[in-house]
Amino acid sequence: MPNNQQYDIKCLDHPNKDIISICSTCLNNTPVCIDCITGIHSGHNFKSIEDDNIRNQIQQEFKNQTIPKLNDYLENNKKILDESNNHFKQIQENNNNNFDKALKIFNELKEIINAKENDIKRLLKTKFDENKDVNNIITTIENNNNIVNNAIKYNNGVNNNNYINEFIKLLKHNHQCNNLLSNINNNNLPEYKDNQLIVKENNLDSIKDLTNSYLEVIDLKTIKLFNFNFTIYEEGYDISHLEIIFLAIGPIQCLPKTIPTTVTSLLLQDGFYLPLDFIPPTVQCLSLQNIKYQLKPDSIPATVKCLYLLDGFNQSLDFIPPTVEFLFFENIKYQLIHDTIPATVKSLYLHGGFDQPLDYIPPTVESLFLENIKYQLKPDSIPATVTHLYLQDGFDQPLSFIPPTVQYLYLKNIKYQLIPDSIPETVTEFTLLDGFNQPLDFIPPTTQFLYLENIKYQLTPDSIPATVTYLSLLDGFNQPLDFIPPTVESLDIRNIKYQLKPDSIPKTVKHLHLHDGFNQPLDFIPPTVQTLYLKNIKYQLKPDSIPETVTTLSLLNDFDRPLDFIPPTVECLNIRNIKYQLKPDSIPETVKHLYLQDGFNQPLDFIPPTLQYLYLQDINYQLKPDSIPTTVKHLYLQDGFDQPLNFIPPTVQYLYLHNIKYQLTPDSIPATVTYLSLLDGFNQPLYFIPPTVQFLYLQDIKYQLTPNSIPATVKQLILKDGFNQPLNFIPPTVECLGIRNIKYQLKPDSIPATVKHLYLLDGFNQPLDFIPPTVQCLYLQDIKYQLTPSSIPTTVKHLCLDDDFDQPLDFIPPTVKWLYLKNIKYQLKPDSIPKTVTHLYLQDGFNQPLDFIPPTVQRLYLHNIKYQLTPNSIPATVKHLYLQDGFNQPLDFIPLTVPWLYLHNIKYQLIPGSIPNHLSFIIFDDGFSQRFTKGIIPDSVTYIYLGDVVYPLEPDSISNPDQKIEYRSNYKHPK
Incomplete structure (x- = not known):
């Protein structure tokens, strides 16, 4: 500190004297x-x-x-x-x-x-x-x-x-x-004195004589159980007007006349001997000490969901109703045996002092909670059906008893000191709860999901293993976030105490979840976050709250804020059952994909007219024919959707069906649908497909297909990832077949001989010996199967290598004359293409030099390629050059050796001099859409052919009378 800093150096007992x-x-x-x-x-x-x-x-x-x-x-x-x-x-x-x-x-x-x-x-x-x-x-x-x-x-x-x-x-x-x-x-x-006003109803008839005893102010007696304060009922008092939740009743002779409707938890203490038929239906949690009343199967009302059997309880458990899902045991005296616990129990809690073997646990129990029980656990103590295991405060036994079926492990402040091999590698999700205070080096490398509450152990950058990809910070978490490893891509933040700053979250996080109660500014979100999930957060959102790097936004249940904060970069919007009432201008027009998820219950008149992709889960709102705007072209009906499809507008051409609940009939789908996708889990007969559907996509559907399942109107069939059925259902009308990474193993007779065009799409990984000899056109995307010179049958004449294809081209058989190349990854060399190829198509996005073209190629077709052409790009052996739809480069690259030029609907705007004057033949066809102004066609061209063009020749289009003009059979000009 500087010398001029003011210090308090005076004595604590003598304020005028300095400390010396x-x-x-x-x-x-x-x-x-x-x-x-x-x-x-x-x-x-x-x-x-x-x-x-x-x-x-x-x-x-x-x-x-x-x-x-x-x-x-x-x-x-x-x-x-x-x-x-x-x-x-x-x-x-x-x-x-x-x-x-x-x-x-x-x-x-x-x-x-x-x-x-x-x-x-x-x-x-x-x-x-x-x-x-x-x-x-x-x-x-x-x-x-x-x-x-x-x-x-x-x-x-x-x-x-x-x-x-x-x-x-x-x-x-x-x-x-x-x-x-x-x-x-x-x-x-400090010890407060709780008090309550007690009304003695019995004295009302003689009120004049009993005024002094009609009303009293007494101190309520309570008993604490599981961190809850139960009010003990005093016999003879009226409690009907009390607003209490937890009520305890001891061994009394007269029950209260009325139990308040606010009571949801009831404790019957040691010695209680009256029947339990007085329990009101509001009671969901019932705690029983060592009561004397002998319980029977109908003793407990069906409204009870949680049952606590406390120290000393000593009766058979056949009284437990099937509605009980949560069962709690203290150190009960009754000896548990097989079939003691009803199969409806899903969660079992064993509290401190419990001292019996666990072989009585039924296979229906999925969640097991263990405090510091006395019984010594062994590897076979817990049934293999348990998937969620909670070890509570004070638990002090080795964890070698955990069965391999446990995938979710929850640890509170346990006493047992964990070491790296304490936990089996089958555990994939960890939750460390309030008070946990041990290093995290025990977490096995198989863990991908980690949840942290307000743990005491101070985290450091190397605390969490690099295998964790999903991290959740739960309510009360209060540490800096610099411990997050770069492998974490999904971060879930609840109402944490730590104040977040712009550099709090690593830039490797791509998915961010903000949950109920979150109440901090959002300026901490790094630019790498692309997907944001918002629940009912408290922070007031503004138009600039969310960074523009977010492209996917999910509004979860109970979200209750106007949507004017959504930035224009958000293209995908997911909406669950939010509270905020949507209006026609609620969603920005930049949103392209809208997901209405389970429980959504509002009219759809808020959908902007710019939206083309709509996804519907099991929404509650009842759809009508005018519910969806006519701008929607792609409609996805997802798992659980359960409404008639008569709401689909005629503008929908692409329909995607998941495992919907609604039973489809032949007239369910409008005739305007031409593309139909049946996705994972779909399990209905396909006789509902209308004859207008020409393109059918099948994923891993459950319905077993037969030869007559698909209508004969389907021309193109695509089998998507995971499809796992024989292909004998394909009708002879299908000429184009696309196959992704399907599970079904293909054989030589799998595909019918009627298929002429075969597409092997991204991820395909099987030998190609199944290709029938009728296939003449083969399309290959980024398949995984490694091709060899004998992979493709010699009947294939046309071969198309699609975007991202990344293998050498030495597998091409000599029968292939037509080769189509999109934006492939494999870097081509002068000897990459066999010399048998005579027609070469370079399609949209192609971006490599053209020095690989062999001298046998005489016809070259160029689409909208990215590679910038120069005068020496094309070899002199090319005689016919086709500039096709979308081509957008100057034409000064055309070599003198090219006599024939074909111009289709190119983007490049021609001006006088654009077309080289050495050409002998020029053909305008396939939608050429530019005017033939003077000078566009060079005078040196000998032959001019006109086919499908937009504009006709103009009076001054041709200035050389010796030029020959020929109109093709398809000649037309709309303008």
């Missing part, structure tokens, strides 16, 4: 002044504040010992303050309710009980004042917090102890804080 030394006789390194030395510290031993060793020792103790204790002290105090405030708030609310109820009763009694009314009010106020007095004790904690916060604030700002004044200030803080820590006595939540 340290008393080593007294505890906690007491700082002293001259008056202290001659006064209360007379005769003590002292240390010099100039001694560097003493200063370093005290400063290290302050940083390494005192400060951590102070942080723990603050954390504990915060919990006490929070619990105190919450409890006092409940008391205050209860007090207000009591006042209201008392006023209502006294208004009914009018003048008769007027005096008593005032007494009750005074008593309520007195009780509340007593609690206020208790609450004032909190002031001491708050004063101590001020001292601690000042010390911590000073510690965070201190750089060194080179200045004596600065050290004296530290010395004071150190002394005060150590005194404070030394004098902490039972710093717990």
Whole structure:
């Protein structure tokens, strides 16, 4: 700190005197002044504040010992303050309710009980004042917090102890804080006195004589169970008006006349001996101690979902109704055996003290919760059906008992010290819950999903294994995020305490989930995030809240904000059952793909007219013929969709069906649909396909196809990834067949001889010996199967290598005359193409030099290629040059050796001089759409052919009368 810094170096006992030394006789390194030395510290031993060793020792103790204790002290105090405030708030609310109820009763009694009314009010106020007095004790904690916060604030700002004044200030803080820590006595939540207004209904008939006993203010008795406070019922009192959730009833003779409808959890204590038919249907959780009443199969109402059997319970479990899904055992006396627990139980909780073998667990139990049970677990203790295992606070046994079926493991603050081989590699998802405090080096490399609550262990950049790709930070998480490894692509953030900054999240994260309660600005989102999921977050979104790098946005259940924050870069929008009511202008027109997911329940009039792709899951909103705008061209009906398809507008040409629930009939699909995709899980007969469908796509459908499954109108069939059925269902009308990475193993007779065009698409990985001799045109995408010279049958005449194809071309048989190349990855060389090829097509996106063209190629076809052509790009052997649709380069690259030029619908705008004058023949055809203004056609061209063009020749198009003009049979000009 600088020399001009103001320091408080005055004595704690003598504010006008400077601290000059340290008393080593007294505890906690007491700082002293001259008056202290001659006064209360007379005769003590002292240390010099100039001694560097003493200063370093005290400063290290302050940083390494005192400060951590102070942080723990603050954390504990915060919990006490929070619990105190919450409890006092409940008391205050209860007090207000009591006042209201008392006023209502006294208004009914009018003048008769007027005096008593005032007494009750005074008593309520007195009780509340007593609690206020208790609450004032909190002031001491708050004063101590001020001292601690000042010390911590000073510690965070201190750089060194080179200045004596600065050290004296530290010395004071150190002394005060150590005194404070030394004098902490039972710093717990003060004892409040809960009270409640009790109404004795039995005395109303003789109200004049019983006024004094009609109303009382009593202190409620409670019992704590599983962190919940149960109100104990006092026999004879009316509790119907109480707003309580947790109620406990002991061994009484008379049950309450009415149990409040707010009660959802009921505890029956030791010795309870009455039938259980009084339990209201609102009770969902029932806890039983060692009751005396003998339970029968119909004793417990079917509304109970959670059942707690507590210490000492000693009855057969055949009374458990089939509605119970969650079962909790303490150390019960009854010996459990096979078939004891009903098969409806899905989650089983074994609390501390439980001491029985686990071989009674039924195979229906999927989730098992274990506290520090007494029974020693063995490798075969847990059934193989358990997939979710929770080890709770205090669990202290080796984890070698975990069966290989457990995929999801949840760890609280367990005592057992984990080591790298503690957990089987079958576990793929980990959740570390509040209080967990061990290094994470035990996580096996198979783990891909990791969930972190407010764990105590301080994470570092190497804490998490690189195999983790999905990380979820749960409510209360409070650590910097610099520990996230670069392998994490999906990050899930709930209502964490740590304040996020722009560099908090690594740039490797691509998918970000923000969940309920999240309440921080979104300026921390890195530019690498492309997919954003928003639930009911608290933060108020603005138009610039989301970075423009986000292209996919998902609005999940209960989202309740206007959508004006969506940036124009978002092309894919997913909407679940959000609360916000959508309007026609809610969604920006830049959205191209809209997903309405399970539960969505709003009219679809908000869909903008620019949308062409619509995806519908099992939405609740009932669709009508005019629900979907006519601009939609692609419609996806996804898993669970269950409505008639009469809402589909005639503009939809592409229909995609997943495993929908609605049963299709022959008239379900409109005749305007020409492209139909049946995707994974589809399981219905195909007789519903209308005759207008010409293109059919099949994924891994469940329905078993037969030879008559597909209508004869289908001309093109594509089998997508995962398809796994024989191909004997293909009708003879199919001439074009596309095959992706299907599972079914193809054989030489798999494909019918009627197929002429075969497409092997991305990922295909089987030998090509199944190709029938009728296939003349073969199209290859980026297939995985490694081709050899004998892979392709010699009957193939046309070969097309599509985008990303990446294999040498030495497999091409000599029978291939026509070769089509798109933007392939394989780098071509002069000997790449066999000399038998005579027709070469370079199609859209092709981007390589043309020096690979063999001399046998006489006809060259160029689409919209990316490679920039130069005068020496094309070999002199090419005689016929075709510039096809989309070609967009100057024509000065055409060599003198080319006599024939064919111009189709090119993009490049011709001007006089664009076409070289050495050509002998020029053909305008296939949609050529430019005007024949003067000078476009060189005078030197001998023959001019006109076919399918947009514009006719103009009067001055031809200036050389010797030029010959021939009109082809397809000649036409619309304009």
